[in-house]
Amino acid sequence: MAEPLLSVKDLSSGYGDFQALFGVSLELQENAILGLVGANGAGKSTLFKAILGLLPRARDMVNFRGKPIGNVKTEDLSRLGIVMVPEGRKLFRSLSVEENLQLAAEYGRKGEWTPDRVFELFPILGQRRRQAATSLSGGQQQMVAIGRALVANPDVILFDEISLGLAPIVVNDVYAAMPQINASGISAIVVEQDVDRVRKLSHSLVCLNEGRVVLSGPSQDFTKAQLTAAYFGE
Amino acid sequence: MGIAEAIVQGVLLGGLYAIFAAGLSLVFGVMRLVNIAHGDFIVLAAYIALMVVSLTGLHPFASLLIVVPLMALIGYGLQRFVLERTLGEDLLPPILVTFGCAVIIQNALSALFSTDAQRLSAGSIETDSLQVAGLSIGVLPLLTFAIAVAIIAALEFVFFRSRIGRAFRATSDDPETAQIVGVSTKHVFGLAMALSFGVMAIAAVLLAARSSFDPFSGPARLIYGFEAVIIGGLGNLWGTLAGGIVLGIAQTLGAQISPSFQILAGHLVFFVVLALKPRGLFPRMD
Amino acid sequence: MSKSALRVAIGLTVITAILAAAPWFAGRADLRLIGEIMSYMALAILWNLLAGYAGLVSVGQQAFVGLGGYCLFICVIWFDFPPLAAVPLAALVAGAAGAIFAPLLFRLEGAYFAVGTWVAAETVALIFAAIPSLGAGAGMSLPTAAVKAIASSRELREWTVYWLLLAIGMGVLGGVYLLIRSKAGLALMALRDNPTAAGSLGVDIWWTRFWTYLGVAAATGAVGSVIFLQKLRISPDAGFSLNDWTAIVIFMVVIGGIGRIEGAIVGTLIYFLLRELLVDYGTIYLIVLGLAGILVMMFSRSGLWGIVERRLGWSLLPTRRLRE
Known part of the structure; x- marks a missing residue:
């Protein structure tokens, strides 16, 4: 197998005295989608935060294109090519839709993804570009959050629970953009509660339970039942 | 002096207060920090301008070319090396650190320069005046007011129309997400402080050309700036200018009653606004 | 009474008794110094209660010191009050001023509260400076007759003021200690540790802060009245001095350790030590005080006492309930 784009090796981390991850390893291949599943508290969001340096990690625990990046500061990762769509969207409420995208474009990498291209992908955002970002509906806000990740022209996007709190029909809209995103050469790690959806979407899967990897491999190797069992730690 | 002239003078004085306030307001807007030493740093800048003028023979206004960048550098350094360590949930440390700065600046300046009153000589502009509709209007106060309007317009532009302004607002909203997007929040905070200090330098030279100052003149400048912010309404820079004008008019009208009533009248208006309109006269709509 | 509280009570009583006997074995200068230490210890403990516990960072406590002082002078000069009887009245007036300012100042967000308290103090100072019958900016002195009314001989007068300062210093120490250990103190501790959580646990933040502010204002007024009873002279500059009555007090508490009564006491002692050492400079x-305060805030927020507590596990005035 080719050298992975992003790999996590034996990563342990947590909040203060509380350890939430115990020696987690995973590999994301170039141009691939990796599904990350697990129950609440399994450590998925913690893993994302540790990869991004919002929680403690050591230099060799995270590698990107074969280089250790565990000591790179959070704010430098977007220019390196790693961004996140955070849980709860976390749009900047003092900024308009367009400004949210502009900011991310200015502080990210230059490339084919621009705010205008995002407005093509999600036309509704173009119509509302001057509105305060937090005045939009939940689904539209999620589109802004995804757009904000895209305009940095990353190699990797970490999607954290992008369907959380959205109506099922809206979730379909949001996920409809995923193949297009992947087709433009962006790899992704997707955290999603809907195990079946993520199994169909992803190329490979990692299941976490209580801060440890309990299952990992190509997505087509697993049945829904297997995954569900691993999800619940059985 | 008639009432009309007092009001005009008050309006123009308000411009100076708005410049004191602008830097205070900017820093509070970006990082919720109140620099208790704001006025003392203005006085420090005035002493720096004094030294620059006496060393180079430059006109006080030309000295800004040196004083503004120097103050901005001091502000950036203060933020990155001192205040950065104290920002967080707890409001206490940054207040106490800037309070410590205030005491240090006051006493260090009086040890270095004595407590004698100093003044920057700006030449004939200090006393020039225009006659408009029977009123005598000083050129320097008028220029100060024009500069205040320009500074506030510039800060509004920076805050709401520029790249760094977007970073200011984003960092103020949610520092963690701002970092994920690629914004170095520590650098952004440093820049906000640098900008605030740059504005202080302008305030300092205008103040020093207008009236004498000594090492202990700082606290009053902080208080006038603060009153302008609260009277005008938080988070609204044009409101701050209006607040400064209200304060300026209150003071000049108060002085009409009795010289000892000048400052007190300003404080009383501040408390009346706080009692009747706690969000200020022109609160931000949101 | 629990065992630890009993130990504290005995300890404080013994110290008070020894200090009360000081006039018989200490010199005049020593008495003055101990008296001054007592007044500063009281101010430090009170400011610590305000900022360290209730989260109200005031830089305007000089308002109440000056108000207390002026109240005493007015009572004595205008209304022929016996000076000692004017002390409780000074507390009352300062408390009333606190009750007027609190609702206004509490409207200020976060750190702006601090500047607001400063404006309040400046306002009070300007008002007193504008009253000609109080000597305006020049201030006034206690008339000889009133001074004689404290006690007949100079020696006895100095002793009386000393005992008064001792009573007020130890009284504030004991009172605040009891307060922190009481049910209201529990609310204050919760407020100190986590204001948001305290609110959701049913602590009424606004009223807790209001009563703390008011109580501290009153006690500060009482301290102020005795300070100026000793000085026999007051002026707006002296009475409402930011440096003397607030800045120095803040640095004492910060250096000693904010949020702990011991911190305020240790800070007071360190300040006087430093002052004696640097008196010629x-x-x-x-x-030096300003720098030390900044360094403490940057590197060890709980101050010197916090370090002692962590390293040695000492606690002179235990306020924790868990281990009892």
């Missing part, structure tokens, strides 16, 4: 000691 003019304003340098203020610069």
Whole structure:
């Protein structure tokens, strides 16, 4: 197998005295989608935060294109090519839709993804570009959050629970953009509660339970039942 | 002096207060920090301008070319090396650190320069005046007011129309997400402080050309700036200018009653606004 | 009474008794110094209660010191009050002023509260400076007759003021200690540790802060009245001095350790030690204090006492309930 784009090796981390991850390893291949599943508290969001340096990690625990990046500061990762769509969207409420995208474009990498291209992908955002970002509906806000990740022209996007709190029909809209995103050469790690959806979407899967990897491999190797069992730690 | 002239003078004085306030307001807007030493740093800048003028023979206004960048550098350094360590949930440390700065600046300046009153000589502009509709209007106060309007317009532009302004607002909203997007929040905070200090330098030279100052003149400048912010309404820079004008008019009208009533009248208006309109006269709509 | 509280009570009583006997074995200068230490210890403990516990960072406590002082002078000069009887009245007036300012100042967001308290103090000072019958900016002195009314001989007068300062210092110490250990103190501790959580646990933040502010204002007024009873002279500059009554007090508490009663006491003692050492260097000691305060805030927020507590596990005035 080719050298992975992003790999996590034996990563342990947590909040203060509380350890939430115990020696987690995973590999994301170039141009691939990796599904990350697990129950609440399994450590998925913690893993994302540790990869991004919002929680403690050591230099060799995270590698990107074969280089250790565990000591790179959070704010430098977007220019390196790693961004996140955070849980709860976390749009900047003092900024308009367009400004949210502009900011991310200015502080990210230059490339084919621009705010205008995002407005093509999600036309509704173009119509509302001057509105305060937090005045939009939940689904539209999620589109802004995804757009904000895209305009940095990353190699990797970490999607954290992008369907959380959205109506099922809206979730379909949001996920409809995923193949297009992947087709433009962006790899992704997707955290999603809907195990079946993520199994169909992803190329490979990692299941976490209580801060440890309990299952990992190509997505087509697993049945829904297997995954569900691993999800619940059985 | 008639009432009309007092009001005009008050309006123009308000411009100076708005410049004191602008830097205070900017820093509070970006990082919720109140620099208790704001006025003392203005006085420090005035002493720096004094030294620059006496060393180079430059006109006080030309000295800004040196004083503004120097103050901005001091502000950036203060933020990155001192205040950065104290920002967080707890409001206490940054207040106490800037309070410590205030005491240090006051006493260090009086040890270095004595407590004698100093003044920057700006030449004939200090006393020039225009006659408009029977009123005598000083050129320097008028220029100060024009500069205040320009500074506030510039800060509004920076805050709401520029790249760094977007970073200011984003960092103020949610520092963690701002970092994920690629914004170095520590650098952004440093820049906000640098900008605030740059504005202080302008305030300092205008103040020093207008009236004498000594090492202990700082606290009053902080208080006038603060009153302008609260009277005008938080988070609204044009409101701050209006607040400064209200304060300026209150003071000049108060002085009409009795010289000892000048400052007190300003404080009383501040408390009346706080009692009747706690969000200020022109609160931000949101 | 629990065992630890009993130990504290005995300890404080013994110290008070020894200090009360000081006039018989200490010199005049020593008495003055101990008296001054007592007044500063009281101010430090009170400011610590305000900022360290209730989260109200005031830089305007000089308002209440000056108000207390002026109240005493007015009572004595205008209304022929016996000076000692004017002390409780000074507390009342200062408390009333606190009750007027609190609702206004509490409207200020976060750190702006601090500047607001400063404006309040400046306002009070300007009002007193504008009253000609109080000597305006020049201030006034206690008339000889009133001074004689404290006690007949100079020696006895100095002793009386000393005992008064001792009573007020130890009284504030004991009172605040009891307060922190009481049910209201529990609310204050919760407020100190986590204001948001305290609110959701049913602590009424606004009223807790209001009563703390008011109580501290009153006690500060009482301290102020005795300070100026000793000085026999008051002026707006002296009475409402930011440096003397707030800045120095803040640095004492910060250096000693904010949020702990011991911190305020230790800080007071360190300040007087520093002042005696640097007495020849003019304003340098203020610069040193400022620097020390900044360093503490940057590197060890719980101050010197916090370090002692962590390293040695000491606690002179235990306020924790868990281990009892």
